[in-house]
Amino acid sequence: MRERDDEWTGLMRSAIAGDSAAYHRLLKTVTPVLRAAARRGLARAGQPVDQSEDIVQDILLAVHLKRHTWDVTAPFAPWLFAIARNKLIDALRRRGRRIFVDIDDFAETLPGEAPAETASPSEVAAQLQTLPARQREVLQSIAVDSASIKDTAAKFSMSEGAVRVALHRGLTSLTAKLREN
Amino acid sequence: MDTDQLIRTLAADNAHRGRPVGFALMLALLAAAPVSLLMFFTELGLRPDVMVAMRNPFFDLKFAVTLALAISAIAVSLHLSRPEASLRGFGWLLLAPVGILTAGIGGEMMMPQRLPMMTRLVGKNSWVCLTAIPLMSLPILAGALLGLRHGAPSRPALAGAIAGLLSAGLAATLYASHCTDDSPLFVATWYTIATALVAAIGALAGAKLLRY
Numbered sequence: 001m002r003e004r005d006d007e008w009t010g011l012m013r014s015a016i017a018g019d020s021a022a023y024h025r026l027l028k029t030v031t032p033v034l035r036a037a038a039r040r041g042l043a044r045a046g047q048p049v050d051q052s053e054d055i056v057q058d059i060l061l062a063v064h065l066k067r068h069t070w071d072v073t074a075p076f077a078p079w080l081f082a083i084a085r086n087k088l089i090d091a092l093r094r095r096g097r098r099i100f101v102d103i104d105d106f107a108e109t110l111p112g113e114a115p116a117e118t119a120s121p122s123e124v125a126a127q128l129q130t131l132p133a134r135q136r137e138v139l140q141s142i143a144v145d146s147a148s149i150k151d152t153a154a155k156f157s158m159s160e161g162a163v164r165v166a167l168h169r170g171l172t173s174l175t176a177k178l179r180e181n
Numbered sequence: 182m183d184t185d186q187l188i189r190t191l192a193a194d195n196a197h198r199g200r201p202v203g204f205a206l207m208l209a210l211l212a213a214a215p216v217s218l219l220m221f222f223t224e225l226g227l228r229p230d231v232m233v234a235m236r237n238p239f240f241d242l243k244f245a246v247t248l249a250l251a252i253s254a255i256a257v258s259l260h261l262s263r264p265e266a267s268l269r270g271f272g273w274l275l276l277a278p279v280g281i282l283t284a285g286i287g288g289e290m291m292m293p294q295r296l297p298m299m300t301r302l303v304g305k306n307s308w309v310c311l312t313a314i315p316l317m318s319l320p321i322l323a324g325a326l327l328g329l330r331h332g333a334p335s336r337p338a339l340a341g342a343i344a345g346l347l348s349a350g351l352a353a354t355l356y357a358s359h360c361t362d363d364s365p366l367f368v369a370t371w372y373t374i375a376t377a378l379v380a381a382i383g384a385l386a387g388a389k390l391l392r393y
Contacts, residue, residue: 015195024192031184057187062393064191066333068199069263082265086335090392125182142193143186149193168197171190179392 009076016072027060034059034084041088047095054123059087061124061175127177135170138163199331202262206255206328210351213324217317217352225313225359234363242285243357243368250278250376251350254343258325261340262332268339275346285365304362307371313359314375315382317352318345322383326390333393341387345380352379 008026015023038052038059062083070079128136134156141152149167153160182190234240253274260271294301304310325344334340353372362368 016198018196020192020195023195024188027188027191028185031188053184056184057182060184060187060191062333064194065199066264066393068201068331069333071263074265078265079263082335083333086264086333086393124187128182139182139190143182143190146186146189164194164196167190167194171194 005075005077008080012067012070012076013072016067016070027063030063030080031056031060037084038088038091041092045092045095047092051091051095055088055091057124058091058178059084061171061178062087065172065175123178123181124174127174127181130177131170131173135166135173138166139170139174142167202329202332203259205331206259206325209324209328210321213320214351216320217355220317220320221355221359225309225356227358228361230361231358234361237363239285239289239363239365240357242281242365243360243363243372244354246278246282246285246365246368247350247353247357247372249281249350250275251347251354253277254347254350258329258340258343258347259332261334261336261343262329264333264335266335275343278350282365282369286369289365298366301362301364302366302370304364304367304371306360306362307367310356310360310362310367310371311375311378313356314349314352314372315378317355318348318379319382321348321351322379322386326383326386329387329391330393332391334387334391337391338384338388340391342380342384344387345383346376348383349376349379 008030011022011026011029015026034056035052038055039049042049042052042055063080066083070076128139131139137156138152138158141147141155142149147155149160149163152158153163156163158166228234257268257271257274260266261268289301322345325348326341329340329344332340353376357368362371
């Protein structure tokens, strides 16, 4: 557990320092843990666990947009679990259930216990359709077609800076829309 | 968009980094302050005998109390803007203005007074105090909430209440230079009621605005 936390903290420090590959690896690594916790939270609230992917994506977006609130000298796991817990409570509350989320839901996840992604997530995909065309195109190009920022810029004859701005705005408004719903 | 695709998108956006919450809060407060200052100078203004009053320790004490409130509330606000933070270990900061005020009341009790205690407590400006502090707080509160939206507080209502305290502390600092009631008893009564009102507004607004 300690080793895992140190690995996460190290990856996040590299990410903050500008290493996008480390950031990608960190998000990939934490996702199964978040997924397991979301499923357990849903199950305990008597909710179908196939909604867990929406919650996972919600958590990932919040982690991304709020990562400047992480103190680089602090361990990463408590920060991550605080966000995850908050998002899980939010999701359960929106589903109108009595809430009982244990912080241990996150901390106790054992390695190897990593359920696969279940039903295709709908909320982010649905909200994506409501974004302004430019933001949607840029997001889709990078997410679905796995194009780089450079390729996306060439494809839409935009500058790379404009792609970056559209990408970030897209993610911000996506998150805002998810919160409203 | 499946989760792997989302992760790829987030990693592509790694170059974009949010500003620290403290910076956002500072900018927002600097933008809001002129509005409150304008309200102060058009409606209230400094008390005419301010140069004489500055030699009265109880006049100065008012600023120690209100600034201690504002500064400690700013520190607690910034702390609470981190998702894993709680009041524990930080909440005691908010006792600083209470301590200063209590010491002031004690000090005043030990001095000979011209006016009876109740007269000093009730004062002459209680109604102005109760309206001016909350009204001048509102622009600052709006700015503080806007700045704190860059954070990720786990308890948005609590964070909003603390934002209310910081706005009330700053507004009360302005008001204190207008008010001719300098007794710590007056401050402990009316400033406190006004501050509690702003904290309540902050809690209600924060519960909506500071969710992330």
